[in-house]
């Protein structure tokens with residue numbers, strides 16, 4: 001059958017036949033997008049509060065982003081890391097200048113950015129302190145990726161069951177419960193690093209308590225363990241700061257990011273602070289695609305526009321949503337930060353998502369929550385319309 005004649009149902013059948021069944025997809029065949037609006041193959045339009053899971057930071061086909069990508073495509077699309085390229089170097093400089101970190105390793109995804117963070121932390125600890133300093137502590141309900149090592153880092157047992165043995169050397173502690181557990185684990189097996197998300201995204205949009213974050217940071221300083229902050233979801237303006245850790249006055253040793261960084265092209269970055277800046281040497285790590293010039297040009301377009309004004313807008317839009325949902329019928333609570341919000345609804349989240357979808361609004365879920373992560377520059381008017389739909393659906 002000619003592709004353009006196929007119905008949505010037929011596309012879904014083909015997907016089921018040929019694509020590994022790892023995704024519970026929403027029943028929409030996405031065809032195009034503009035700003036915060038996604039259009040399916042039947043021409044139905046949706047206000048998108050999911051933004052490709054917080055990836056399309058400035059919406060679909062943002063004109064400046066698109067120009068940066070096309071300009072780079074007119075030059076060269078890939079070189080491998082055998083050669084220097086300008087966008088990659090310029091982006092690394094910008095990331096370091098805006099964070100105070102010292103060096104960057106580029107990859108293609110969040111999981112890879114975390115793999116690099118883990119390798120850097122392990123190597124630092126083993127070289128500096130001894131071969132027994134291998135344990136990486138993460139938090140219960142965390143999410144760090146799908147590779148076997150980042151799964152081991154992910155503090156949710158149900159992800160682990162069928163993939164044993166995972167990479168050894170990981171343990172998870174209860175978030176927001178002080179540092180006693182850290183002390184106890186450190187006594188048994190010396191700790192190389194502690195890895196946290198300031199807001200646990202996949203875990204249910206759960207912000208850590210500021211006191212806990214600062215206590216973990218102080219504990220890492222005291223023991224010379226690396227503090228690794230996973231900013232894959234919370235980074236690049238999502239929480240109203242460039243990186244979420246900047247909300248707490250802490251200085252991580254390693255920061256990983258991806259999702260929104262390149263506005264919809266695959267790019268991961270692992271930023272290394274002063275303590276570990278030279279820990280990765282020649283031959284220690286690599287990536288064929290990492291630092292791809294098109295992806296880096298895209299990221300430069302995004303990062304250079306995440307300024308005070310944009311971040312103020314994120315905070316304002318966040319306040320607008322929080323006010324809209326406060327005391328709304330059928331909405332029990334709102335969690336999160338900036339434009340990463342979780343709604344605890346009386347109805348099951350999947351029901352809210354389906355009803356919103358019918359009325360032209362796309363949301364995400366995270367555990368039992370309805371998760372919102374729209375484009376950082378979503379127009380106020382679209383946000384207001386989408387919030388009305390969510391409120392109406394939750395109130396029914």
Ligand SMILES: *Cc1c(COP(=O)(O)O)cnc(C)c1O
Pocket residue numbers: 108109110111112114143144145146197201202230231232233234258259
């Ligand atoms: C999405 C996510 C990852 C994994 O990113 P991928 O690009 O899917 O590999 C890791 N950590 C956090 C916090 C995430 O939200």
